[in-house]
Amino acid sequence: SAVISQKPSRDICQRGTSLTIQCQVDSQVTMMFWYRQQPGQSLTLIATANQGSEATYESGFVIDKFPISRPNLTFSTLTVSNMSPEDSSIYLCSLAPGQIKDTQYFGPGTRLTVL
Amino acid sequence: GQQLNQSPQSMFIQEGEDVSMNCTSSSIFNTWLWYKQDPGEGPVLLIALYKAGELTSNGRLTAQFGITRKDSFLNISASIPSDVGIYFCAGQSGGNEKLTFGTGTRLTIIP
Numbered sequence: 344s345a346v347i348s349q350k351p352s353r354d355i356c357q358r359g360t361s362l363t364i365q366c367q368v369d370s371q372v373t374m375m376f377w378y379r380q381q382p383g384q385s386l387t388l389i390a391t392a393n394q395g396s397e398a399t400y401e402s403g404f405v406i407d408k409f410p411i412s413r414p415n416l417t418f419s420t421l422t423v424s425n426m427s428p429e430d431s432s433i434y435l436c437s438l439a440p441g442q443i444k445d446t447q448y449f450g451p452g453t454r455l456t457v458l
Numbered sequence: 459g460q461q462l463n464q465s466p467q468s469m470f471i472q473e474g475e476d477v478s479m480n481c482t483s484s485s486i487f488n489t490w491l492w493y494k495q496d497p498g499e500g501p502v503l504l505i506a507l508y509k510a511g512e513l514t515s516n517g518r519l520t521a522q523f524g525i526t527r528k529d530s531f532l533n534i535s536a537s538i539p540s541d542v543g544i545y546f547c548a549g550q551s552g553g554n555e556k557l558t559f560g561t562g563t564r565l566t567i568i569p
Binding site: 347374376385386387388391401435437439446447448449450451452454 | 491493498499500501502503506546548555556557558559560561562
């Protein structure tokens, strides 16, 4: 399966600032996604990162708060904007390689703490 | 929206014991996936199920896709210390790639 890396692996940020998280895959993939995992909770899909077009956001998530870019088939970024302590979570990117039906693989995650 | 309920929420077992956990949904899924997440890591795919009734094994792990397409279970035989972690089920429906995750089962092995 593809190797997925995320940067940074963790960060501590001040309220009101923004953080951009990068997700890099070592091969071209069709579908990439961004998830949030709040402390002690399960994973919730934020959006589907579409290559060359605007991301598709899930209910409860908006572009102004979580802008996403996907300039090519191997790279995507998620920005957490105007952060508050409630944004403290693990943010994970995932990919669906397309060759294997409906399978998704996850990156190592970015652990964000907002003070 | 769709919800996936996993049970039990947590398990405390001794090394060598067998483990069973399940996942139930209020709606039908076309695919069931089981993941394991270690602290500080992303979820790792364990088993994927694509057909109702399908029974699939991966080493000591066995998972089944329920006939009703609204449930799935995961069994772990002869547990070992590295089995400790959080297990998540995830379902996919409707022909798109989006996954809905279960609430998770935390497995702890008592020395």
